Amino acid sequence: MASTKSQVKSSTYRAEMDETERASRDAIMALQTKRLAWSVKHAYDNVAHKEAFPIIRYRTRDLTRLLPGTARPGMRRMEKVTGRSDDMIILLGVNMFLTQIEEALLTTDWCGGHFIIELTREGHLDEMTVLAEACPESWDGSGLVVHAENVSSFIKNTIGITAQVRAVAPETLERSLGKAKRVYDKRPKG
Numbered sequence: 001m002a003s004t005k006s007q008v009k010s011s012t013y014r015a016e017m018d019e020t021e022r023a024s025r026d027a028i029m030a031l032q033t034k035r036l037a038w039s040v041k042h043a044y045d046n047v048a049h050k051e052a053f054p055i056i057r058y059r060t061r062d063l064t065r066l067l068p069g070t071a072r073p074g075m076r077r078m079e080k081v082t083g084r085s086d087d088m089i090i091l092l093g094v095n096m097f098l099t100q101i102e103e104a105l106l107t108t109d110w111c112g113g114h115f116i117i118e119l120t121r122e123g124h125l126d127e128m129t130v131l132a133e134a135c136p137e138s139w140d141g142s143g144l145v146v147h148a149e150n151v152s153s154f155i156k157n158t159i160g161i162t163a164q165v166r167a168v169a170p171e172t173l174e175r176s177l178g179k180a181k182r183v184y185d186k187r188p189k190g
Contacts, residue, residue, distance in 0.1 A: 031076075089183060091119065091126050094161050098182055101130060101163075104155050110138040110147050114173045114180075121187040129164045130155075136170040143167050 067077040087098045098117070105111040114133040119126060132151070134144055144167035152165040174181075 087183070089117070089119070089128075091128055091161055094159065096159055096161055100159050101155065104151055104158065105130070105132050107154075108147060108151060110134050110144055110167065111151075112136075112170060114175075115182065116173055117183045119183065119185045119187050126187060127164070128161060129166065131166055131168050131173065133173045134167045134170055139167075139170055141169075 062081045064081045065079050067079055069076060089096045089098070101115065101117065102113075105115055106113060112133045112135045116131045118129045118131065120129070121127070130151075132148070138144070148165040148167045152163055155161060155163045155165070
């Protein structure tokens with residue numbers, strides 16, 4: 001009798017899903033199981049003395065993308081890691097993320113989205129200069145001084161860091177392939 005109930009339950013459950021939903025769910029579950037088994041099997045192949053169980057991390061904050069399928073349908077490859085989504089700068093004891101600066105710049109209507117941060121040291125104090133590229137339609141040729149000062153005060157009020165913001169002409173900041181290099185640390189080492 002118990003087997004009949006479980007058969008009825010599973011057939012009722014299957015009837016609620018159409019064929020494509022069931023196939024995609026089964027394919028995803030099979031792929032996840034295969035990846036987990038492979039990770040556990042190969043985690044310590046190159047380690048001579050094994051003392052711990054491997055930790056599998058899913059939220060690594062690595063920036064990458066999945067490549068298209070290969071000849072083996074169950075295996076997807078991942079492109080080389082291009083960077084991290086949580087790049088952090090420590091300036092004058094304050095932890096600051098690039099996304100905070102980017103957010104402050106993108107709230108304006110004059111910024112085109114490209115920016116560079118230069119970190120320098122004058123005497124004993126670190127200084128941060130943000131070079132923000134202006135949109136072509138808002139560029140006035142004089143550097144948008146008032147708008148740059150507004151962003152500078154916004155950064156000071158929200159993050160707590162004094163930053164010098166300078167607007168530069170459109171298409172003047174260096175573009176890079178892959179991950180954009182946004183921080184130029186010119187502080188002396190040591």
